[in-house]
Amino acid sequence: MKFLFSALLLVSLTTLSFSEARAQLYDARTSSVNFEKKERAAVKVQVEGTAAWARDFWQSWLKDTYNIRLKGDGVFGVGKKDVLVAKQTPASSVSGKLIDFYSLITSPSDTTSELSVFAAFGPDTFLNPDKTPTEFAALRSMSQSFAGAARLKAYKEKIAEAEKQLKEAEKEKERLEKERTSLDANTTSNLARIEALKQTNISNALKSREDSVKLVTNAQQMDLRKVQLQKRRDRLSALDRK
Numbered sequence: 001m002k003f004l005f006s007a008l009l010l011v012s013l014t015t016l017s018f019s020e021a022r023a024q025l026y027d028a029r030t031s032s033v034n035f036e037k038k039e040r041a042a043v044k045v046q047v048e049g050t051a052a053w054a055r056d057f058w059q060s061w062l063k064d065t066y067n068i069r070l071k072g073d074g075v076f077g078v079g080k081k082d083v084l085v086a087k088q089t090p091a092s093s094v095s096g097k098l099i100d101f102y103s104l105i106t107s108p109s110d111t112t113s114e115l116s117v118f119a120a121f122g123p124d125t126f127l128n129p130d131k132t133p134t135e136f137a138a139l140r141s142m143s144q145s146f147a148g149a150a151r152l153k154a155y156k157e158k159i160a161e162a163e164k165q166l167k168e169a170e171k172e173k174e175r176l177e178k179e180r181t182s183l184d185a186n187t188t189s190n191l192a193r194i195e196a197l198k199q200t201n202i203s204n205a206l207k208s209r210e211d212s213v214k215l216v217t218n219a220q221q222m223d224l225r226k227v228q229l230q231k232r233r234d235r236l237s238a239l240d241r242k
Contacts, residue, residue, distance in 0.1 A: 025112065026151050028144040030129055030136075033104055033116045035083070041128035041136065042118035043143040046108065047150040054113035054150065055105050059084065061149055066093060066142070068101055094138040097121055117143050 028045040047054055062068045068091060070084035084103040091099050104116040117139050120126040129136045 026147040028140050028147055030140065031116070033118060035102065035104075035118065040118045040120075040126045042104075042116045043136075043140045044114055044116045045143045045147045046112050046114045047147055048111060048154045049113055049150070050110070051105050051107040051113045054115060055084070057150060057153060058103060058105065058115060058146060061146055065145075066091060070101070070103060091119075093142060094119065094127075095121075095135045099127075099135075115143065115146070 025046050025048060028043050031042055031044040032039045033042045034040075049057075059070050062070060068086050068089055070086050072082055072084040082105070084105070086101040088098040089101055091101060094101075098121075100120045100122070102118045102120075104118075106114050106116075108114055118126060119135070119139060127136045127139065
């Protein structure tokens with residue numbers, strides 16, 4: 001009973017942890033990042049997909065939606081980080097001033113990515129929820145909008161992948177059905193040939209037995225004719241001596 005209770009508790013905790021992890025997806029929240037050896041206020045949001053996928057979509061979405069072009073190439077993966085930046089770029093949705101716009105993408109797992117967004121007016125004036133609440137709220141709104149777009153894109157890609165897999169399965173089904181029909185027809189043909197060969201073998205066996213009987217008769221007739229031939233030769237020899 002104690003073991004059963006422990007097992008149920010473990011399952012409950014695992015389910016709860018999974019639910020909490022899923023709840024964090026697509027939910028923009030205030031956090032911080034270590035940048036230039038200091039903690040900077042940032043907005044973080046997790047989305048489904050690899051870091052490379054999130055990075056590519058974030059850059060294209062930001063360019064198409066806000067005309068913000070990020071720079072900073074690098075390889076993303078578990079435990080690896082790379083800062084994307086747009087220096088002194090206009091971002092009217094955040095502020096009327098030019099800002100330094102930063103992004104950091106990491107991979108908490110193989111299937112999820114975390115985007116961190118932070119910004120500054122200059123080297124020592126980073127946005128934060130206390131001193132620049134309006135601008136920081138705009139960063140959060142931007143991140144939340146991206147999360148919604150990322151979710152939609154992920155779902156569309158999953159649907160497209162599912163449709164592709166369904167079509168492949170349908171093609172495979174069609175191929176297998178054709179192959180089965182061909183094999184069935186071939187088997188039927190082979191069975192018919194086998195039956196025909198069986199009948200031929202039966203006929204051959206009967207003919208062979210008939211031929212065996214005829215061979216015996218033929219041998220008897222040959223012996224008889226040999227005797228008759230020898231008698232005639234002997235008579236001819238007797239006539240020649242007279």
